[in-house]
Amino acid sequence: MHSFSHRVLSVVRRIPPGRVSTYGDVAAAAGRPRAARAVGNIMRDCRASDVPCHRVIAAAGRLGGYGGRRSSALNGGLEMKRALLRAEGILVSGDKIREFRTRRWPNRPKTRKK
DNA sequence: CTGCTGACTGGTA
DNA sequence: GTACCAGCCAGCA
Numbered sequence: 387m388h389s390f391s392h393r394v395l396s397v398v399r400r401i402p403p404g405r406v407s408t409y410g411d412v413a414a415a416a417g418r419p420r421a422a423r424a425v426g427n428i429m430r431d432c433r434a435s436d437v438p439c440h441r442v443i444a445a446a447g448r449l450g451g452y453g454g455r456r457s458s459a460l461n462g463g464l465e466m467k468r469a470l471l472r473a474e475g476i477l478v479s480g481d482k483i484r485e486f487r488t489r490r491w492p493n494r495p496k497t498r499k500k
Numbered sequence: 501c502t503g504c505t506g507a508c509t510g511g512t513a
Numbered sequence: 514g515t516a517c518c519a520g521c522c523a524g525c526a
Binding site: 408410421423426427444445451453 | 505
Binding site for chain 3: 390391413418419420421422423424425427428431
C-alpha cells in the first residue's frame with residue numbers, strides 16, 4: 387500500500403499534541419471522506435510508534451477503540467489510550483472527550499454547512 | 501475473483 | 514440524550 391493507508395498514517399502523524407481527530411476527518415484528509423471504517427482497520431494494524439493513533443477517536447466524541455482482542459486486557463488498551471489522551475492535556479470522561487468540539491483537529495468552521 | 505469483517509458515520513425513531 | 518439501520522472502504526481468507 388502506498389496510497390490510502392500510507393496517506394492515513396501520514397495524516398495521523400501530523401496531528402499536533404493536545405488535539406484529537408476523528409476517523410472521518412483523517413479519511414477525508416487522506417482523500418476518502420467515506421473511508422472512516424477502513425481508517426479504523428488501518429489504525430488497528432498501526433504499530434509505528436511515530437503514529438499517535440491514540441489521538442484518533444470516533445466522530446461522536448468517544449474514544450472508539452484501541453488494541454482490541456489478542457492477548458489479555460480487552461479494554462486494557464483502551465484504558466491506556468485514555469491515559470495517553472489525558473497526558474496530552476485532553477480531559478476524558480469515561481469513554482467520551484470533554485470539549486471535544488474545541489479539541490478536535492483540524493478546527494471546523496462554526497458555519498459549516500455539510 | 502467473490503465475500504465477510506471491522507478502532508466508522510449519518511440519519512431516523 | 515440513546516438505539517437501530519444502511520452505506521462505504523480497505524484488507525484478508
